[in-house]
Amino acid sequence: MNKKLIVITSIVVFSFILAVYTNLTESLGPLGLDTRFLGKLYVYFTNHEDLRLSTASLEPVTAIVWDFRGLDTLYETTVFAMAIIAIYSLFRIDSLEEKGSLNSSFTIIPRLVTKILLPINIAIASTIAFHGSISPGGGFQAGSILAVVGVLFVVIFSYYALNAKSINPHRTLLFMSLGLIAIVVVTLIPLAFDVFFDNAYLIQNQPKLDSAFGYPKRVGGLVFGGSIGLFNIFEFIAVSFGFLTAFALLSIPEHVFKEKLRGEESLE
Amino acid sequence: MNNELLDNVLLTYVFYVLVATIGISLYGVIFKPHLTKKIISITIFSDSINLLAIFIGYKLYSIPPELKGMSNINEVLNRTVDPLPQALVLTAIVIGLAVTLFLIFISLQLFRLHGTLDLRKIKELRE
Numbered sequence: 001m002n003k004k005l006i007v008i009t010s011i012v013v014f015s016f017i018l019a020v021y022t023n024l025t026e027s028l029g030p031l032g033l034d035t036r037f038l039g040k041l042y043v044y045f046t047n048h049e050d051l052r053l054s055t056a057s058l059e060p061v062t063a064i065v066w067d068f069r070g071l072d073t074l075y076e077t078t079v080f081a082m083a084i085i086a087i088y089s090l091f092r093i094d095s096l097e098e099k100g101s102l103n104s105s106f107t108i109i110p111r112l113v114t115k116i117l118l119p120i121n122i123a124i125a126s127t128i129a130f131h132g133s134i135s136p137g138g139g140f141q142a143g144s145i146l147a148v149v150g151v152l153f154v155v156i157f158s159y160y161a162l163n164a165k166s167i168n169p170h171r172t173l174l175f176m177s178l179g180l181i182a183i184v185v186v187t188l189i190p191l192a193f194d195v196f197f198d199n200a201y202l203i204q205n206q207p208k209l210d211s212a213f214g215y216p217k218r219v220g221g222l223v224f225g226g227s228i229g230l231f232n233i234f235e236f237i238a239v240s241f242g243f244l245t246a247f248a249l250l251s252i253p254e255h256v257f258k259e260k261l262r263g264e265e266s267l268e
Numbered sequence: 269m270n271n272e273l274l275d276n277v278l279l280t281y282v283f284y285v286l287v288a289t290i291g292i293s294l295y296g297v298i299f300k301p302h303l304t305k306k307i308i309s310i311t312i313f314s315d316s317i318n319l320l321a322i323f324i325g326y327k328l329y330s331i332p333p334e335l336k337g338m339s340n341i342n343e344v345l346n347r348t349v350d351p352l353p354q355a356l357v358l359t360a361i362v363i364g365l366a367v368t369l370f371l372i373f374i375s376l377q378l379f380r381l382h383g384t385l386d387l388r389k390i391k392e393l394r395e
Contacts, residue, residue, distance in 0.1 A: 015291035039350035064355035083366035
């Protein structure tokens with residue numbers, strides 16, 4: 001009890017001193033008054049007239065995420081994929097053969113509402129992904145919205161209903177891997193250009209001062225953002241199927257795992 | 269003048285509240301014996317730090333960092349919030365989510381093996 005009291009007191013005192021110190025010395029800058037110079041630079045160069053300095057996008061946040069600090073985001077995607085693969089190996093199930101039907105113990109109201117909501121949800125997610133370089137949003141946000149479809153489906157129907165639609169963890173992990181491979185390919189295309197044609201750099205988006213390589217700025221009259229648009233689409237695929245893998249694994253009925261654990265014990 | 273003072277007081281208040289939330293969630297991570305509560309505390313911890321980062325980039329009476337439909341870049345530069353904390357927080361959210369998912373799956377496995385998530389009971393069972 002005494003130890004607990006000491007720790008609580010030290011946390012309270014430490015956070016209070018930290019808050020007062022940062023507030024009085026303004027070491028975080030004046031709160032809420034002005035945008036920092038670095039932030040203004042990012043906004044200024046997001047859609048600069050000179051293509052060699054621009055990211056060809058209309059959304060500074062997406063431009064920072066996939067162009068200015070693109071390597072950061074690549075590693076972030078790697079961390080996410082590693083977590084999903086770790087979960088998959090932890091919950092490995094060999095046979096998921098049981099086929100189910102769309103029967104549900106719920107009344108017609110939640111079932112019908114779910115069926116209406118599913119296409120709307122998919123449409124919204126796709127819009128957010130494809131418009132990621134124009135308006136706020138992007139691949140990750142769209143992927144999380146699409147993953148909600150899977151959760152809703154499992155809650156209203158069942159895991160077996162998901163299985164009846166041929167969606168199982170093995171398959172969703174495959175699609176996630178395809179999305180990740182596509183991201184790697186988009187990253188490596190400039191390097192291939194460098195080897196065979198002219199100077200180019202890793203994760204290059206628009207032409208630079210000493211490099212002519214550039215992804216298309218517009219597709220069909222719509223601002224696409226070069227590699228940013230491609231990254232958004234592939235990240236959308238990777239994240240949505242990554243989440244679906246996790247949720248599908250979470251929704252596998254408990255008795256399947258119980259049997260598996262019992263089987264391992266009897267083997268010993 | 270009065271309006272400015274009120275703004276300043278409110279901003280400072282939000283800042284102190286965020287720091288206090290971080291402290292409380294740290295307490296939860298250290299002292300709550302149940303794994304679920306520890307995971308909830310960790311998410312509150314990371315979320316309040318993310319909110320603090322967004323708050324540092326915030327500007328009063330501002331617009332979101334968006335160039336669509338804006339013809340004058342100087343107007344955007346004068347009124348926009350800082351986009352950098354938002355981009356960094358986006359990265360932090362994804363990684364935090366990956367970590368939380370992994371923690372949840374490990375706790376689920378632990379529950380299947382021991383039948384409880386109370387760390388005191390698990391410690392007793394292991395002895």
